[in-house]
Amino acid sequence: MALERWFRRKRPTRSDDNSPAGLWLKCDECNAQIYRKDLEKNLYLCTECGHHYKMPADARVAMLADAGSFERWSGTIKGADPLAFEDTEPYVKRLERAAERQKRPDAILTGAASLQGEPVALAVMDFFFAGGSMGSVVGEEIARAAERAAREGRSLVTVAASGGARMQEGALSLMQMAKTTVALEALSRAKLPFISVLTDPTTGGVTASFATLGDIIVSEPQALICFAGPRVIQQTIKQDLPEGFQRAEFLLQKGMLDDVVTRPNLKARLALYLSLLRGTLTPTATAAVGGEPGGAAV
Amino acid sequence: MALPFEKPIDDLSDRIEDMRAYASEQNIDLSEEISLLEGRLERLQHDVFENLTRWQRVQVARAPGRPTALDYIQSVFETFTELHGDRTLGDDSAMVTGLALLGGRSVVVIGQQKGRDTKENIGRNFGMAHPSGYRKAMRMFNMADKFGLPVVTLIDTPGAYPGVAAEEQGQAWVIAESIQRMSQLKVPAVAVVIGEGGSGGALAVGVANRVLILENAIYSVISPESCAAILWRDASQAPKAAEALKLTAGDLLELGVVDGVIKEPVGGAHRDPQATMRCVGARLEEELGALSSLSETELLEQRYARFRNMGRLESVT
Numbered sequence A: 001m002a003l004e005r006w007f008r009r010k011r012p013t014r015s016d017d018n019s020p021a022g023l024w025l026k027c028d029e030c031n032a033q034i035y036r037k038d039l040e041k042n043l044y045l046c047t048e049c050g051h052h053y054k055m056p057a058d059a060r061v062a063m064l065a066d067a068g069s070f071e072r073w074s075g076t077i078k079g080a081d082p083l084a085f086e087d088t089e090p091y092v093k094r095l096e097r098a099a100e101r102q103k104r105p106d107a108i109l110t111g112a113a114s115l116q117g118e119p120v121a122l123a124v125m126d127f128f129f130a131g132g133s134m135g136s137v138v139g140e141e142i143a144r145a146a147e148r149a150a151r152e153g154r155s156l157v158t159v160a161a162s163g164g165a166r167m168q169e170g171a172l173s174l175m176q177m178a179k180t181t182v183a184l185e186a187l188s189r190a191k192l193p194f195i196s197v198l199t200d201p202t203t204g205g206v207t208a209s210f211a212t213l214g215d216i217i218v219s220e221p222q223a224l225i226c227f228a229g230p231r232v233i234q235q236t237i238k239q240d241l242p243e244g245f246q247r248a249e250f251l252l253q254k255g256m257l258d259d260v261v262t263r264p265n266l267k268a269r270l271a272l273y274l275s276l277l278r279g280t281l282t283p284t285a286t287a288a289v290g291g292e293p294g295g296a297a298v
Numbered sequence B: 001m002a003l004p005f006e007k008p009i010d011d012l013s014d015r016i017e018d019m020r021a022y023a024s025e026q027n028i029d030l031s032e033e034i035s036l037l038e039g040r041l042e043r044l045q046h047d048v049f050e051n052l053t054r055w056q057r058v059q060v061a062r063a064p065g066r067p068t069a070l071d072y073i074q075s076v077f078e079t080f081t082e083l084h085g086d087r088t089l090g091d092d093s094a095m096v097t098g099l100a101l102l103g104g105r106s107v108v109v110i111g112q113q114k115g116r117d118t119k120e121n122i123g124r125n126f127g128m129a130h131p132s133g134y135r136k137a138m139r140m141f142n143m144a145d146k147f148g149l150p151v152v153t154l155i156d157t158p159g160a161y162p163g164v165a166a167e168e169q170g171q172a173w174v175i176a177e178s179i180q181r182m183s184q185l186k187v188p189a190v191a192v193v194i195g196e197g198g199s200g201g202a203l204a205v206g207v208a209n210r211v212l213i214l215e216n217a218i219y220s221v222i223s224p225e226s227c228a229a230i231l232w233r234d235a236s237q238a239p240k241a242a243e244a245l246k247l248t249a250g251d252l253l254e255l256g257v258v259d260g261v262i263k264e265p266v267g268g269a270h271r272d273p274q275a276t277m278r279c280v281g282a283r284l285e286e287e288l289g290a291l292s293s294l295s296e297t298e299l300l301e302q303r304y305a306r307f308r309n310m311g312r313l314e315s316v317t
Helices: A001-008 A036-039 A057-064 A093-103 A136-152 A167-183 A187-190 A229-238 A248-252 A263-278 A284-288 B005-025 B031-050 B052-060 B069-075 B117-125 B129-145 B162-167 B171-183 B201-203 B222-233 B235-245 B251-253 B275-289 B296-308
Strands: A023-024 A033-035 A077-079 A107-113 A120-125 A156-164 A194-202 A216-219 B078-080 B095-102 B107-113 B151-157 B189-198 B209-216 B217-219 B260-262 B313-315
Touching: A001 B078, A023 A036, A033 A036, A057 A107, A057 A120, A057 A156, A057 A263, A077 A093, A077 A136, A093 A167, A107 A136, A107 A263, A120 A136, A120 A263, A136 A156, A136 A167, A156 A263, A167 A187, A167 B171, A167 B201, A167 B217, A167 B222, A167 B235, A167 B251, A167 B296, A194 A263, A194 B078, A194 B151, A216 A248, A216 A263, A229 B162, B005 B031, B005 B052, B052 B217, B069 B095, B069 B107, B069 B151, B069 B275, B095 B129, B095 B275, B129 B151, B129 B171, B151 B201, B151 B222, B171 B201, B171 B296, B189 B201, B189 B275, B209 B251, B209 B275, B222 B235, B251 B260, B260 B275
Parallel strands: A120 A156, A156 A194, A194 A216, B107 B151, B151 B189, B189 B209, B189 B217, B209 B260
Antiparallel strands: A023 A033, A077 B313, A107 A120, B078 B095, B095 B107
16 A cells, blocks of 8 residues: 555655755656756656656646636645544644655645636645545545535645545545545536546545546556555456556556546646536647547556 | 453353252252242342443444344344345345345344354454445435335344455445445435444444444444554553543543443343344334435435434534
């Protein structure tokens, strides 16, 4: 489970780490030395091989929303501690620390935006906040975003990045799977599109709820997408896992995704889907959007 | 097989049995002594079971001899007729589905089935369904809607199966779909957690108008073992994780995750399966009776509100 790795790491490898030691980064994929500022300027893609690093939520919003169009909705609610949960440290402390570092109350950023002119609600998960885990706040913000989008005639675009349901809120986190799912009904009734973007990693209770209920589901290249994590499965079957198992390209082949789209192409692709679904695409706009025939960009 | 904390209870009841045997063998009257010991046994059972730790409840929830979904189906429901297969991939034996009568009413029943012994458990994949099981459940939801039959689900699973084929066939996708499909049922739905409510694999058939739980059953976002392995890097810390996760019937009632707790006989459901099943049957009839007066719209709205309001939030000041 990705969440497991997040807890295990003393200092998670964070592409938004600004410590002096973190000025340079060695690419996980091609071993190239990348200057961190260059990575940030390059949509968090390796400047050498294009490897997709985890993208901070704010950068994701900046990439998807038309300039100046984003109006934040999230941030007015924060997590309670219904279980008085304590492991190696109290849950409230973990929350406080993450909130201070990430400058938001929980692992989600939502708001209204236009995306190449299409009115959308964006709900972007923040993996750097408690591994993007879904507790009451994440569930509520997603549900509110879906319902408000329906009221305002906006399409919903979610960007998932999550270790799954948040253990520290126990069964209430589990219930967020149902909460986010029932809230999507409002969009369906309004015949508004819901497009789900899966990024590395999308696991557990997030994969098993709203994130796989999109009218269209796309993923970024190489993203780990699963219900049970590779480690859990390996423990169960005691065998090596197939090559590329649970990665985006593998799941595309298995019929679980509509496409795998590289980050630089993501915004245009989303705009194309939205305008086709909503019947707002005009021949002149087609030239500007420039779809990628054949799709599956790797 | 007794659970570790049941040992004093078992020892005492063995002594009573011995005394009875001795009395009849020797043809002497020990009824006074026996009834004294029986009184003590009852108090002991009460003391032990009133004060179970959360981890001990996890053990009771998983205890061998605890009635399984099929036990309920065969004793509480009449004329159960099993319906097989998901029409796509196969027939998942960890998810038993069919039609039956309950209190004279036709219902669709869906049960997550663990085995009653090791051999059966292997056959039932320890109650861990594959995507096929959830597809079969969704087929039943469709049938229930079409014929206007109420749905009863019996939840008892460690979780959805974490395997290669299950992942390749979209375990996460079918769980999400099943949650969605069940939330849209136009008919009354009642779910009972009879043993283990293991995470998404349980919730997939738990999006009911009324969610009940047996006194010693559990319902959790993650198993105590897995939680301990992540948080303390040590699965043997499971008792600590069980405490932290607040996964018992009483906890869940307080959190609003369940609507009601069904009492078990003293000593747990495995000590008196018949009495347990009678209680569950009576409660199911009562709940279905109450829900039968709601209109389609009311049922949908009630279910939506029930799940939409889950969670605890605070305002950012």
